[in-house]
Amino acid sequence: MSAASPEKQKDHSARDASSADWLRSKTVLTLALEVNERERDELIAKQLSDAPTLAEQVRETLQTVDRINRFVSDPLPVSPSAAVRIGEAYGPYHVIRMLGAGAMGQVFLAKDVRIGRNVALKSLGSRWLGSTEARQGLLDEARAIGALSHHHIASLYDVYEDQQYLLLVMEYIAGRNGAAVVADGPMPLGHAVRLISQICDAVSYAHDRGVLHCDLKPANIQISLDGSAKVLDFGIARAKYTTNEAGEDAGSTPRIFGTPAYMSPERLRKGVMTVSGDVYSLGVTLFEFVTGRLPFDEENLAALTGAILFNASPPVSSIVPSCPRRLDDVVTRALAKDPRQRYQTARELGRDLQDVLRELDSEVVVSVPTSAPARTERQARSFLAISVFAIVVALTLFGFVTSTFYHSPLGLSVSEAESPIWWPLWGLRSLILPLAQIGFTVLILGVVGQVCRSIYAASTVLRRWFDQQSDRWIKWIRSVPDPVLPTTVLVAQVIALGLFWWRFSDLFRSFNDFILQSGPLGPLGRNFADEHTWYQRLLSLFVLGFGLCWYRLIRWGSQNRNSTTGTTVAAATVMMLFTFFLMVAPYRLLFQSKGERVSYQSRTCHVVGQRGTQLRLFCPQPGSAWNRLIDAQDPELVRTGMTEFIFSSVE
Numbered sequence: 001m002s003a004a005s006p007e008k009q010k011d012h013s014a015r016d017a018s019s020a021d022w023l024r025s026k027t028v029l030t031l032a033l034e035v036n037e038r039e040r041d042e043l044i045a046k047q048l049s050d051a052p053t054l055a056e057q058v059r060e061t062l063q064t065v066d067r068i069n070r071f072v073s074d075p076l077p078v079s080p081s082a083a084v085r086i087g088e089a090y091g092p093y094h095v096i097r098m099l100g101a102g103a104m105g106q107v108f109l110a111k112d113v114r115i116g117r118n119v120a121l122k123s124l125g126s127r128w129l130g131s132t133e134a135r136q137g138l139l140d141e142a143r144a145i146g147a148l149s150h151h152h153i154a155s156l157y158d159v160y161e162d163q164q165y166l167l168l169v170m171e172y173i174a175g176r177n178g179a180a181v182v183a184d185g186p187m188p189l190g191h192a193v194r195l196i197s198q199i200c201d202a203v204s205y206a207h208d209r210g211v212l213h214c215d216l217k218p219a220n221i222q223i224s225l226d227g228s229a230k231v232l233d234f235g236i237a238r239a240k241y242t243t244n245e246a247g248e249d250a251g252s253t254p255r256i257f258g259t260p261a262y263m264s265p266e267r268l269r270k271g272v273m274t275v276s277g278d279v280y281s282l283g284v285t286l287f288e289f290v291t292g293r294l295p296f297d298e299e300n301l302a303a304l305t306g307a308i309l310f311n312a313s314p315p316v317s318s319i320v321p322s323c324p325r326r327l328d329d330v331v332t333r334a335l336a337k338d339p340r341q342r343y344q345t346a347r348e349l350g351r352d353l354q355d356v357l358r359e360l361d362s363e364v365v366v367s368v369p370t371s372a373p374a375r376t377e378r379q380a381r382s383f384l385a386i387s388v389f390a391i392v393v394a395l396t397l398f399g400f401v402t403s404t405f406y407h408s409p410l411g412l413s414v415s416e417a418e419s420p421i422w423w424p425l426w427g428l429r430s431l432i433l434p435l436a437q438i439g440f441t442v443l444i445l446g447v448v449g450q451v452c453r454s455i456y457a458a459s460t461v462l463r464r465w466f467d468q469q470s471d472r473w474i475k476w477i478r479s480v481p482d483p484v485l486p487t488t489v490l491v492a493q494v495i496a497l498g499l500f501w502w503r504f505s506d507l508f509r510s511f512n513d514f515i516l517q518s519g520p521l522g523p524l525g526r527n528f529a530d531e532h533t534w535y536q537r538l539l540s541l542f543v544l545g546f547g548l549c550w551y552r553l554i555r556w557g558s559q560n561r562n563s564t565t566g567t568t569v570a571a572a573t574v575m576m577l578f579t580f581f582l583m584v585a586p587y588r589l590l591f592q593s594k595g596e597r598v599s600y601q602s603r604t605c606h607v608v609g610q611r612g613t614q615l616r617l618f619c620p621q622p623g624s625a626w627n628r629l630i631d632a633q634d635p636e637l638v639r640t641g642m643t644e645f646i647f648s649s650v651e
Contacts, residue, residue: 178218200350283334399423
């Protein structure tokens, strides 16, 4: 075997030194816990006399542990009141069984007897029932959840309160919490990443509305039966605006809330609760979902605190070899000791997790089991048949519209025009140019987007600037009241269509003159071929742009349980259908209106149809009928045999 490179040897030496330092620190921490505070300094100075930096880290760790222990050891208020009892009814809520219990609260499964719906009742633990502070904390949780409405956050239905009890009536999610799932072992990589990606979406939604969770961990993530995740327990949630720019609590003594194993280093040190702290907790939870263990799983609080403050977490791939390098990088950044080196928002973390998901999905070979139920195959065939039928109907409708718009003004009867059997073909041809334009635009946008993503990934400064701007815009959009945004898009759509109508007003007048068989048809001529192309091109972009806007609005509304008014949706639908009509109807008129050029009674005409031995002529001359039916043997008819656009001779 070849010798390792000097760079690798240096890297291994640094890692070994770090591991050795940590082993020394753990030993000193364990010994220091067994002596009183006055003897600690002597012990640390003696054991770490050759490592002043390490000694300072041990002292800081012990100070943090002392603060945690002082808070945890605060005496609990004892309440003479009884806890919630199984089988009892509290208002309309009949308690069925306990679902779980935490440090301060208990959660019960109950049934709302009024509507027969299962709900989750959250109550203070019996020892806290007499605490005014704890009761206020539960009310604060109700306010925090009540301000949020997201499909990955458990909803608050009601608050039941009397002199003895305060109960939060919440959405009941059948399934298991993340802690129970992880207890069975690591999750599949894709499933774990997908769950945390969903939680990132929910947490960023809460952050946008000024709410920090502050206790994100597997036990507070419920995994429903369909495999999706919901965030639970905003019991120690805090408003973002309660922290100052330095990230410290405004006007309060730092206190330790939550579970230390999931706390960020700055929170353990100072008790501060920030967006970055929630991101750190998400990183720990992701690590645990993927590996089945915590990044720091020390046996005692002192060692755990020291590891979080100063020790680097192991790479995920060192525990799960199949983990891609990209996921290693994401977890490492989420667990950075310095909050400035972490993801600055949960949304930024979620975006990188989506990239990891795409990488994982690209490696999965999907196979259909040979024993797949026949019902599934029938459903697939039925779906295919329905899809083909719907496409044929749509193409036939488009073909009917464009053919009728062309045939009717020319006075062509059914026997003179082509058979309706050709309508689907004309419908397809009318869509080729718009779809090609839309496809080309999407391709250009995709290339530009890929270039931007490459620059984004390569430049830390640019990435942070982009994330800040993106979060600012997203926060502003989400702050807009629900009915305002769809109405604004609708107004913009009306204005854009009005500007389009004004831009091509000459062409629209020619359409009208063609239908009424009066007025100049110059804009329909070949001299305006570029104008015709721009007409289709801009309409295609109009459909693409506003179609994407409405798709995103409807999707965003469904995700956040915001309903767009029926009137707005109906108006938008009418606008899009009208736009489709303007795009499809004049297709044959602008691009496929061809006929043989002839001379009849010294007038330039074009053959546009035939009925037996009679020809239908189109002669757009002022002061006379534009179309007429004549005998093919008429001596005044001179045929040239040259096919061209029927508007070639108009001025």
